Amino acid sequence: MWGLALSFLGWVGLSPTPYIASAIGATDPAIKLFLSILMGYPLAIVYHKHIRQNPEWRNPYFIITGLDMAWYNFGPTLYHNMIPVVVIYLTSVFLGPGKINCIITFVFNMTYLLAGYIGTESEDYDITWTMPHCVLTLKLIALSFDLWDGEKMKNGKELSANNKKTALVNVPSFAEMVGFVYFPSCFLVGPIFSFKRYHDFITDKFPLDKNPAEYEGQAMTKMIQGLAYVIAHQVGVGVFNARYRQSAEFWEASIFSRHVYCGLWAHFVLYKYISCWLLTEASCIRFGLSYNGVKNSEDTWDGCNNIRLMRFETATKFHHYIESFNCNTNHFAAEYIYKRLKFLGNREASQFFTLLFLAVWHGTRSGYYVTFLNEFLIIFMEKELEPIISRTEIYHKVWDNTAGKYILYALLKLYTIVYMGWSLVPFDLKVYNKWMGVYASLYFSGFLLFIPWAFAYKPLLKYGIKALNIRRIEPKTE
Template sequence: MTESLEDSPDAGLMGSIAELGGVSTEALRLLLTLMAGYPIAALYTKYVADLPLKMLHHVFFFTCGAGLCYFNYGVGTYHSLLGILVTYLLVLFLRQNIKLLIGLNFAFHMTYLLLGYFYTSSNEYDILWTMPHCILVLRMIGFGFDISDGLKSNEALSKEQKETALPQVPSLLELLAFAYFPSGFLIGPQFPMRRYQNFINGDYRRHEGNVEAGMRRLAAGVFYLIVCQVGLSVLPDSYFLSPEFAKVGFIKRIYLLGFWAKFSLYKYISCWLLTEGALIYIGFTYKGTDEHGEPDWSGCSNVKLVLLETGNTMEHYVQSFNVNTNQWVGQYIYKRLKFLNNRTISYGAALGFLAIWHGYHSGYYMAFLMEYMVVSTEKQITNFYDKVVLPRYGNFLNSSDVYKILYFATLKSYNIVYMGWCLASFVFLKYERWIVVFEAVNYYGFIWLLIWAAFYQSYLYLSRFGGKSSADATGGKKTQ
């Protein structure tokens, strides 16, 4: 598939432009596809939006989306077409057998995706057909759940399920248009079929302000893209695998890794902002009204910029980054495991699913393991601080301006430094690469987590040994 693209008539032109911009041809195609969402939105608004025949709307979006997919992946487009067709056939023939439908649909898509990773993955983040296919996998799995929810009584559904349940089976054309929606098929965001149907029905078009909001998001995306390119040109990935990095002073090393992580994050954020801007521009993302009674166009936002830039914990990063995917996992994986009656197991299973969904690289599993460990540690530290430190020293600490400055500086430093540690394995993927980075920074991420764990467990033990309840440090629950 890649060879066929390179041999195409425009490969020379695309290659020349990509080389001039210092990016790969695949990355240039991706960027052009993201930007194509804006003219497509303008064409739809002017010529298609008011057409009464819904089939024409579906044809427009399917044609545009599938065409862009072919522009990026050539004949590799058949992978997504096959996945959509299989889901549609499963729904047609197994709709009345909910468990079998959900199980087969889930197993097929995850197996197909993992086989795709197995045959195509390399040491880098690959821009291949598997990239949009992982988006499609979540969309088709969610679609299967929504179809099954449509067969249940209204009383048996949660609030979220009521908003996404599908009592009627859409046509194949409608499913294709939903799956290939031009500004959503490539890198997300995730959204349910019901949102697409509401949009086609014109439920969002009566609201104003989408064009201006879309342009603001586009400007933000361009800004983050420029910062990303400049930052990674100063701190390229290769630098952190070099002997030169390991020779830098330790404090400087961990801060450099932290700033590199911010620039690396901006690569994803800029792409999400660009695609979100196109979705807003076309009027797809209506969420209701804000506190001022104005239309809220953040319904498909994949990043919370204010929280991302002002947050000071890893949990803030989790809450502000890849928002729609996290919401999807929460709705279709975490909450569907409620029958286990154990939040820790459900949370671990959700993170495990996310890691598997990303691929086989050990770096993904290390990154999500670190997320679980760091967020859990943060909650322990917060409980200890709120329940033990503040009751004893709160009056002094809250009245000290010096302490407030130190507190802010400490949290910000932690935020920068630990972001570098947590993201390293996610970017470098292969064990042979990310372990080099971990070694270069003396494994500080593991060491500090272990120091805290030893202190915290010792505190709990001494509290119990002294006949005291450990409720202070565990949020009010006594240790049995």
């Protein structure tokens, strides 16, 4: 009940969080959030020492600790997070799993979330009850689809391999649903995980007693990485900050410097999310929730991994960012939105509506929509550009040359950093008059680079390869 204790200290004016926030230039809600994320680790230790031996205490432990965390961060507004749980439980019990339940769950949760955004959202980065609610929204939508998939299985319909892993043949009890929602390591910032994973965890399907030192060590490694990224974020945004980017001095720098500055700023801003996910993953591993089967004859504990660090840090195209960043949300978008839009018969249309869903899920501000539009445009261009370039002989000669390989890698790395910065500017600034000012300082280079690709640059590139008689390497056929 640490949350209630700290809340009481705040009520009597003795809370340390305002002083900590003032000392490091953060906000009081941000410090509360950070402390709550850190608390997941000791809660996992307590769970293994005192709770796990009594199965009937497991759900109540997660409910009590999760609610305690919610009260500490959001006070009485935590009731918002409980309402959708009650709704999906009632619809699942009385209407039964199926298409109708999925539609009701989807519409209700997205409407509730958007109403919350409208009521709480400002021009700044807000930490309100809508933060865990956006995580909750995805978890409950996924739960409704998993119940529907379970019904399909019972009726003998074939499912994909991924759907089989998460399908549920029985409606969870109310206590299980609440424990699933308020699981303390993931309640605030994710990562999201399936109810099937949660159920397997609390019913001893994971080999937690086989070699506890293994996952305890991995948990500590993730904790250290998370703390290192917290420090890197604080240092990075201190050097590359948003205020300078919106100042008159920023306009006086060269256009190249402005692009690089925005790119490096964005890179360090993303460390904020990476640090949170590493710390929550550390807690998930320490609980044992992250078990992910046996690979190469060894147990793996990456089931709640939300960031692939090496892929992210070495990215040379935007697809690498998608593969490595916010992995569980991307998995949700692929399995529960993109693939469910197969009836459209067009991959680009499915991708567009998936990104539109993610933009709406983030909020109502224009910046979110511009960021995901940028992602759509960039990914569309890269998918078409890469096959054209990679099938030229000169491309392979450059990669086979040691000096050429490093030069090309440096250029691609610069491209990804710069245009990740370009894409993230609207997401961070949110409102039109702020992000448009920064885009003006960058001379709208991203729009000029990516929008004309299909009708201008692509035909010119193909014509140039043909006119210069650049030898092409045709793909091998079986």
